[in-house]
Amino acid sequence: MLLRRGGLHQHRHLTLHATAAAAATTRTSAIDDLLTLFIPSAPRINPLHRRKTLARISRSIKLSLLPPFEPAACALLASEMVPEALSALRHMRALSQTPSLPFHNLLFRSLFDKGDVFSLLRVFRDMVAVGPAPDHLAFEALILGFCRRGDVGRAEALLWLMPRFGCAPGVVAFNMVINACCVFGRALGAFAIVCAMAETGCAPDVVTYNVLIGALFREGNVGEAKKVFEEMVESGVEPNTRTYNVVIDGYVKMGRLKDAVLAFDEMTQRGLSPDCYTFNTIVAGYVKFGREGEVGHLLKEVLRDELFSAEELELDVLIARMCWDDQMDKAAEILRRSLKDDNGTPSILAFHSVITAYARSGFETEAFELYRSMVEAGLSPSASTCNSLLMGLCRNGRLREAGVLMDKMVERGFCTSKTAFTILLDGCFRVGDRSGAMNVWKEMERHGVSPDVVAFSAFINGLCVSNWMDEACEVFEEMLRRGLFPNNFTYNSLIHGFCNDGNVSEALRLEKEMRKNGLQPDIFTTNIIISGLCKQGRFKSANDVFMNMCDNGLTPDVITYNTFIGSYCKTLDMVNAVSFVNKMSLQGCEPDITTYNIWIDSLCRSRMMSQAVKMVDELVSVGVVPNTVTYNTVMNGVCEDVLDRAMILTAKLLKMAFVPNIVTVNLLLTHMCKQGLTERAVMWAERFSQVPLTFNETTFNILDRAYRDLEWTGGIRGEEEGRSSFMEFLMHITIDYMYELSHPKSRSWDIKDVLDYGFGELPKAIEAR
DNA sequence: GTAGGGTTAG
Numbered sequence: 001m002l003l004r005r006g007g008l009h010q011h012r013h014l015t016l017h018a019t020a021a022a023a024a025t026t027r028t029s030a031i032d033d034l035l036t037l038f039i040p041s042a043p044r045i046n047p048l049h050r051r052k053t054l055a056r057i058s059r060s061i062k063l064s065l066l067p068p069f070e071p072a073a074c075a076l077l078a079s080e081m082v083p084e085a086l087s088a089l090r091h092m093r094a095l096s097q098t099p100s101l102p103f104h105n106l107l108f109r110s111l112f113d114k115g116d117v118f119s120l121l122r123v124f125r126d127m128v129a130v131g132p133a134p135d136h137l138a139f140e141a142l143i144l145g146f147c148r149r150g151d152v153g154r155a156e157a158l159l160w161l162m163p164r165f166g167c168a169p170g171v172v173a174f175n176m177v178i179n180a181c182c183v184f185g186r187a188l189g190a191f192a193i194v195c196a197m198a199e200t201g202c203a204p205d206v207v208t209y210n211v212l213i214g215a216l217f218r219e220g221n222v223g224e225a226k227k228v229f230e231e232m233v234e235s236g237v238e239p240n241t242r243t244y245n246v247v248i249d250g251y252v253k254m255g256r257l258k259d260a261v262l263a264f265d266e267m268t269q270r271g272l273s274p275d276c277y278t279f280n281t282i283v284a285g286y287v288k289f290g291r292e293g294e295v296g297h298l299l300k301e302v303l304r305d306e307l308f309s310a311e312e313l314e315l316d317v318l319i320a321r322m323c324w325d326d327q328m329d330k331a332a333e334i335l336r337r338s339l340k341d342d343n344g345t346p347s348i349l350a351f352h353s354v355i356t357a358y359a360r361s362g363f364e365t366e367a368f369e370l371y372r373s374m375v376e377a378g379l380s381p382s383a384s385t386c387n388s389l390l391m392g393l394c395r396n397g398r399l400r401e402a403g404v405l406m407d408k409m410v411e412r413g414f415c416t417s418k419t420a421f422t423i424l425l426d427g428c429f430r431v432g433d434r435s436g437a438m439n440v441w442k443e444m445e446r447h448g449v450s451p452d453v454v455a456f457s458a459f460i461n462g463l464c465v466s467n468w469m470d471e472a473c474e475v476f477e478e479m480l481r482r483g484l485f486p487n488n489f490t491y492n493s494l495i496h497g498f499c500n501d502g503n504v505s506e507a508l509r510l511e512k513e514m515r516k517n518g519l520q521p522d523i524f525t526t527n528i529i530i531s532g533l534c535k536q537g538r539f540k541s542a543n544d545v546f547m548n549m550c551d552n553g554l555t556p557d558v559i560t561y562n563t564f565i566g567s568y569c570k571t572l573d574m575v576n577a578v579s580f581v582n583k584m585s586l587q588g589c590e591p592d593i594t595t596y597n598i599w600i601d602s603l604c605r606s607r608m609m610s611q612a613v614k615m616v617d618e619l620v621s622v623g624v625v626p627n628t629v630t631y632n633t634v635m636n637g638v639c640e641d642v643l644d645r646a647m648i649l650t651a652k653l654l655k656m657a658f659v660p661n662i663v664t665v666n667l668l669l670t671h672m673c674k675q676g677l678t679e680r681a682v683m684w685a686e687r688f689s690q691v692p693l694t695f696n697e698t699t700f701n702i703l704d705r706a707y708r709d710l711e712w713t714g715g716i717r718g719e720e721e722g723r724s725s726f727m728e729f730l731m732h733i734t735i736d737y738m739y740e741l742s743h744p745k746s747r748s749w750d751i752k753d754v755l756d757y758g759f760g761e762l763p764k765a766i767e768a769r
Numbered sequence: 770g771t772a773g774g775g776t777t778a779g
Contacts, residue, residue: 179770207770214771242771249772280772288774324774352773360774384773391775422775458776492777527778562779594779 069095070103082110086119093126101132105141112145120145136167143173147180152448155180156193168200175207182215183417188483190215206232210243217250220453220485225250241267245277252285260285280349287320319350323357331357332370339377348379355385359392367392383409387419394427399436402427418444422455429462437462453479457489464497472497486517492524499532507532521552527559534567539576542567556587562594569602577602593619597629604637612637613649626657632664635730639671650730660734666698668734669706672727678706678713680724684731691738 073088216225428437
C-alpha cells in the first residue's frame with residue numbers, strides 16, 4: 001500500500017535508504033529496513049497474516065545467500081502479496097540485480113492466479129530485454145497460464161517464439177497448446193499445430209493423441225476419432241488408461257453403452273487397469289440410462305484392485321440414481337448424514353450430482369446450502385460445481401447475478417469455458433432476453449472460445465423458441481460450415497421450431513435428413529412431430545406416427561399421451577381423448593400433473609365443476625403434487641362459475657399450489673372485466689405494474705379492451721357484491737405474493753456469499769475422493 | 770491432457 005500510494009519521491013527515498021542500510025550495516029538491520037519497505041503499514045488482510053509474512057521474510061533472508069531482495073520477494077509471493085513482490089522486483093531492477101529464473105517462474109504463476117496479465121507481460125518484456133533469458137520452464141509456465149485463461153493466441157505465439165531463445169518447444173509445450181485449441185473448440189487449429197509439430201521433428205506422443213481423440217468424440221465425429229486411434233497404434237504409440245477413458249466417455253455421451261463396454265474390455269485385455277475416471281464415466285452412463293443394476297460385474301473388476309470400498313460405490317450410485325429420479329431432498333439428506341457419521345467422506349461426485357440436480361430444477365437455495373456443506377467438509381468445489389450454481393441462477397431468471405458469478409469465475413482463471421457461456425446463453429433465452437443472448441454469443445467469441453455442438457444447439461434452440469427460424473437456419477448452416485456435426489438436440493430444436501411455425505413438412509424433411517446423417521430420431525423428435533401434426537388437426541398422421549413408434553424401438557411416454565389427450569380435448573373430441581387415457585393406463589404409463597391439469601381444464605370448460613373438484617382430490621390422494629397450472633386452471637373455472645364450494649376449494653389449492661405467475665394475473669383481470677368490474681381491473685393492473693412481474697401480450701390485449709370498454713360505457717355497469725369481494729380477495733393475495741417475492745428478505749442467501757465461499761484458494765485438480 | 774446432466778418435447 002505504502003509503495004503503491006506513496007508516490008515516486010517517497011519510493012526513491014525508501015529505496016536509497018534500504019540500499020544504504022544493506023550496504024553499510026549488518027544483515028539484521030537490513031532486514032528491518034526491508035520489512036518497512038515491503039510490508040504496508042496498514043494490515044492488508046489481518047494482523048495474523050501480516051505477522052506470518054514478516055516472519056517468513058525474516059527467515060528467508062537469514063537463510064539465503066542471495067541478495068536480500070529476492071528471498072523477500074519470494075516470501076511475499078508465498079503470502080499472496082503479489083503487488084508487493086512486483087515492487088520488490090522493481091527495486092532489484094533499479095539496483096541492477098538480476099532476479100533468478102525460478103523467481104520469475106514463481107512470479108508468473110502468481111500473476112496468472114491473480115489474473116494480472118498486464119503486469120505479467122511487462123515482467124516478461126523486461127526479462128527478455130535484460131535477462132535472465134527465459135528457459136523451457138519459463139516458456140512452459142507462460143504457455144500453460146495463457147492456455148488456462150483461454151488465450152490460445154498468445155500461447156501459440158509463445159510456442160513459435162521459443163526457438164529464437166535457443167530452446168525448441170518440446171512435446172509438452174505443443175500438447176498444452178493443442179489441448180487448449182481443442183478445449184476452446186478449435187479442432188482445426190489443433191490439427192494445424194500437430195502438422196507443424198511433425199515438421200519440427202517433434203513426434204506426437206500419447207497425450208497428443210488422447211487430446212485429439214477426445215476433441216473428435218466431443219464433436220460427435222466417431223469415424224475420425226477411430227481413425228486417429230488406429231493411426232496412433234500404427235505409429236507405435238501405445239494407448240494408455242486415459243486414452244480408453246476418453247474413448248469410453250465419448251461413447252457414453254452418445255448413449256452407446258455397448259461400444260463403451262467393448263472399449264472397457266479391450267482396455268483390460270491390453271493389460272491396462274481402469275482407474276476412478278473409468279469407473280465414474282461408466283457408472284454415470286449406466287445410471288443415466290436406468291441400467292445401474294448391470295454395473296455389478298464391472299464394479300467387481302474395479303474393486304479387485306481395492307480402489308474403492310463397496311459401500312462408497314453403492315452410495316455414489318444410489319445418490320446419482322436419486323438425482324435422476326428427482327429425489328434430491330432424499331439424496332441431500334443421505335449426504336448430510338454420512339458427513340455427520342464421520343465414517344468416510346462422500347465423494348465430490350456425489351455432492352456435485354445433487355447440487356446440479358437442485359440447480360437444474362431451479363432450487364438454487366438448496367443447491368447453495370449443499371455447496372456450503374461441501375466447502376465446510378473441506379472438499380474443493382470445481383469448475384463444474386460453479387457451473388451448476390451458475391445454472392441455478394440462470395434457471396431462476398437471476399441473470400444479473402449469474403453475470404457477476406461468471407465474471408468472478410473468469411477473474412479466477414477458473415472457467416472461461418464453453419460450458420459457462422452456454423449456460424448463460426441459454427439463461428438469456430429463457431427469460432426472453434434475446435439481445436442479451438446475442439451479447440453472450442459475441443462475448444464468447446471475443447474470449448476466443450469457439451462454440452461447440454452444445455453451444456450451437458443452445459443458440460439454435462433459443463432462436464427457434466423465439467420463432468426466429470430464418471436466423472436459426474443461418475446459425476445451423478454456420479455450424480455445418482465449421483465442420484461441427486449436429487446432434488439430436490440440434491435437429492429436435494429445429495424440428496420443434498418449424499412445427500411451432502406451422503411448417504410441419506419442413507419439420508418432416510429435417511427428420512429424414514437426420515436419419516440420412518446417421519442419427520436416430522428419439523422420443524423427443526417423435527413427440528415434437530406428433531404435437532406438430534395434432535396442432536394442424538392432422539390426427540390421422542399423428543396416429544400413424546404413434547403406431548410406427550414401436551417399430552423404431554420407441555415407447556410412448558407420458559408426454560406422448562398428454563399430447564394426444566390435450567389435443568383431442570382442445571377440439572372437444574372427448575371420445576378420442578378418453579380412448580388415449582385408456583391406452584395410457586393399459587400400457588402402465590402413470591398420469592402426471594399435466595395429465596390431470598388437461599383433464600381438470602376440460603371438466604371446467606364443460607362446467608362440470610364438482611367433477612373437477614373430485615379430480616383435484618384424486619390427484620392429491622395418489623401422490624401427484626398440484627402446481628401453478630393446476631391453480632390457474634381451477635381458479636379459471638371457479639371465477640367462471642362461482643359455486644358454494646369455491647372458497648373451500650380455493651383455500652385447499654392456496655395451501656398446496658399457490659405460486660401465481662403472469663397467467664394468474666391475466667385470468668383474474670379477464671374475469672374482473674367479464675364480471676363488469678372493468679374499472680377495478682384497470683386499477684389492479686396499475687398496481688401489478690409496480691411489482692416485478694413482466695406483462696405479456698395477453699395482458700396488454702386485456703387492458704386494451706378494458707380501456708375501450710370504459711370509454712364506451714363510462715365504467716357504469718352493475719356488479720354483484722359477493723363476486724366482487726371474492727375477486728378483490730384473489731387480487732390481494734396475488735399481489736402480496738409478488739411483493740414478498742421481490743423482497744430481499746425472502747432470499748436466504750446472496751450472490752456475495754457464493755463469491756466469498758470456496759473461492760479462497762484456486763481449485764486444484766479435483767481428486768475423485 | 771482425462772468425469773461430474775452445458776442445449777430438446779406436452
